Amino acid sequence: MIQTRGYAAQHATAPLALFGFVRRPPGPRDVQIDILYCGVCHSDLHTARNEWHNTLYPSVPGHEIVGRVIATGDEVTRFKVGDLAGVGCMVDSCRHCGACREGLEQYCETGFTGTYNGPEQGSGANTYGGYSETIVVREDFVLRISHAENLAAVAPLLCAGITTYSPLRHWGAGPGRKVGVVGLGGLGHMAVKIAHAMGAQVVLFTTSPGKAEDARRLGADEVVVSRDADQMAAHAGSFDLILNTVAAPHDLDAFLVLLKRDATMVLVGAPGEPHPSPDVFNLIFRRRRIAGSLIGGIAETQEMLDFCAAHGIVSDIETIAMSQINEAYERMLKGDVKYRFVIDMATLKQEPAQAA
Known part of the structure; x- marks a missing residue:
């Protein structure tokens, strides 16, 4: 031994x-x-x-x-x-x-x-x-x-890398796709970097206006303060994918209404208590989806490492x-x-x- x-x-x-x-x-x-x-x-x-x-x-x-x-x-x-x-x-x-x-x-x-x-x-x-x-x-x-x-x-x-890479890849982040990232922490900052490298238009949602400059440095094209109703409303029905990295219970409806028809919000944060239940009408009237994703398989993790090495991430x-x-x-x-x-x-x- x-x-x-x-x-x-x-x-x-x-x-x-x-x-x-x-x-x-x-x-x-x-x-x-x-x-x-x-x-x-x-x-x-x-x-x-x-x-x-x-x-x-x-x-x-x-x-x-x-x-x-x-x-x-x-x-x-x-x-x-x-x-x-x-x-x-x-x-x-x-x-x-x-x-x-x-x-x-x-x-x-x-x-x-x-x-x-x-x-x-x-x-x-x-x-x-x-x-x-x-x-x-x-x-x-x-x-x-x-x-x-x-x-x-x-x-x-x-x-943190594979937890964000896997859903971005699975749900098709790339050129011509508008991707939102909720939260700029350990997971969120990796999501911004990777989505940007994939060629997506990246919007970072944060409750902290002071994070805007850093988010842009990391690759965000735009930063939205999620507590500002006007900023949020300006993006209604426009996202192809939202990756929600926040590991604390919060209102999911505020982000669901930003999705296009048939678009998806993926939860990768794992809060200790459940999120408040979302309004079903925000889902059924646009055929929107809430999904989850767990890390990635070994082959995909190797793919992520190679992708990050190739892009200097x-x-x-x-x-x-x-x-x-x-x-x-x-x-x-x-x-x-x-x-x-x-x-x-x-x-x-x-x-x-x-x-x-």
């Missing part, structure tokens, strides 16, 4: 602290990665604090992982020692159901194995994520990193030390980050040897 360390929450109200544990040694189809950087996702906080009421403790979060391959199993063909590699939100699935056969492992009919908070296929054991020194993952769930630089800023692509980040994670969670709750925290895992390796 591989002795390693990470930062874990021991229960819902405990701060994350140093934690020693073991990883399995690489099997024939496994890749071992020395973790260089790990992004901090709002899902990490939800899980560490058991806000979704499904956390297995101890919990080592982290599913936006970039690192370097340090060992491979005998049957591994796509990676060699020294390669850059990434791991996103999944480390396994049943690999046999209809969804998995279609390359949609995120919709695995028996449930995919999350990079953290398990359960593992077969054993049901808990999985530990990227707030750690090293990780061992089946080759089929490891991604190639082709960005040549700024690797810390690549890490959030493994969740990375996340806007603030790098932190591992020991700053609890402070980062509190700042994240206040929206005090532009736009994603990323942990420099070298700072974990420099911590004293004892584990909490």
Whole structure:
């Protein structure tokens, strides 16, 4: 077994602290990665604090992982020692159901194995994520990193990037299409960058007028303050697609009326409480749709990484030390980050040897 360390929450109200544990040694189809950087996702906080009421403790979060391959199993063909590699939100699935056969492992009919908070296929054991020194993952769930630089800023692509890329691609964002993005946070800023690179006309909706300049820097063609009724009314019935990234309950009707006939609003934010129920007439009189989207399959995640590398897209980040994670969670709750925290895992390796 591989002795390693990470930062874990021991229960819902405990701060994350140093934690020693073991990883399995690489099997024939496994890749071992020395973790260089790990992004901090709002899902990490939800899980560490058991806000979704499904956390297995101890919990080592982290599913936006970039690192370097340090060992491979005998049957591994796509990676060699020294390669850059990434791991996103999944480390396994049943690999046999209809969804998995279609390359949609995120919709695995028996449930995919999350990079953290398990359960593992077969054993049901808990999985530990990227707030750690090293990780061992089946080759089929490891991604190639082709960005040549700024690797810390690549890490959030493994969740925030694919979470926005997948619906933009699925619902046809591109030239001649008017795409709205609701919210300019970790997900929203990636949606603006990617939709712009796809060639769409991009409109950013925000409650904060002070974000307008930054939104345009990121690629928005226009910024609408969603609390301004006149600004909103000016866009009625004009959008082909709206990607709603806000992870707090809010009025969906204000955005539904902005959709064209047969257009779609896709929800990718995951609030702790339900949104207020929308007015059905805003749907039936224009055959509008509300849809949801969950990350992306492994093949699509690789496609997203390659697309972002080709277009020079990375996340806007603030790098932190591992020991700053609890402070980062509190700042994240206040929206005090532009736009994603990323942990420099070298700072974990420099911590004293004892584990909490």
